[in-house]
């Protein structure tokens with residue numbers, strides 16, 4: 001295991017890189033945090049909770065316990081000052097910011113006729129405002145550093161397709177998808193790539209505890225996805241292997257949106 005997390009290895013895809021991952025304590029974000037750390041990155045987990053929603057284990061403990069580099073900063077992505085603090089903490093400890101994954105998000109399943117203003121504001125604040133200002137801060141620091149960077153936003157198949165009972169979520173993820181394109185155009189000249197990942201149903205607390213989505217979609221590949229399959233896509237977008245990929249919408253959905 002130590003070998004796995006050995007950051008000095010020449011073959012690591014994120015050797016000497018630093019990454020901020022919002023919502024990095026649970027589910028998809030947790031798998032991304034662990035994979036990035038195993039590929040040599042120093043990881044700052046910015047989440048409202050330190051322990052995973054699914055099993056109450058701290059991802060930072062998992063990573064550091066295996067010889068990797070990770071820190072946790074309690075962060076509510078709806079608060080600009082919390083986000084600023086997380087970025088500042090990453091700079092204080094890691095001296096630079098190479099990768100930002102704006103992953104924190106929430107789901108609401110409700111008919112549009114029943115959605116309240118409070119619910120709408122709650123979801124949009126986390127899913128859209130949180131991502132928007134995550135991109136803004138990433139851009140601010142990456143431009144200043146003059147080292148380029150990779151920004152990855154967590155959208156969804158619901159950012160490209162309509163789902164009944166998910167109007168707020170679809171609205172928010174559509175915004176994330178097109179924010180990604182606009183930011184990619186604006187930040188490309190600075191060597192900053194901005195891409196999004198659009199997963200189908202992935203088994204996490206969101207799709208088991210919040211709403212039972214497991215096995216509900218007819219997916220060509222015949223099953224739901226797992227968090228490691230999304231993390232692999234994030235690693236590709238974070239690493240130099242995707243050096244000419246910018247403004248892309250990377251579906252990780254077993255072919256669902258292709259039907």
Ligand SMILES: NC(=O)c1ccc[n+]([C@@H]2O[C@H](COP(=O)([O-])OP(=O)(O)OC[C@H]3O[C@@H](n4cnc5c(N)ncnc54)[C@H](O)[C@@H]3O)[C@@H](O)[C@H]2O)c1
Pocket residue numbers: 022023024025026027028029046047048049052053075076077078103104105106107126154155156157198199200201202203204205206207
């Ligand atoms: N699970 C899926 O099927 C699926 C599919 C498509 C897209 N997504 C997207 O992937 C992302 C991660 O989803 P998941 O399934 O891992 O969810 P999850 O609920 O398992 O984990 C989400 C994490 O975000 C954190 N979070 C929530 N609100 C926050 C806030 N205000 N500030 C900071 N952190 C906050 C939670 O504490 C949690 O650790 C979300 O953006 C979600 O919309 C998930």
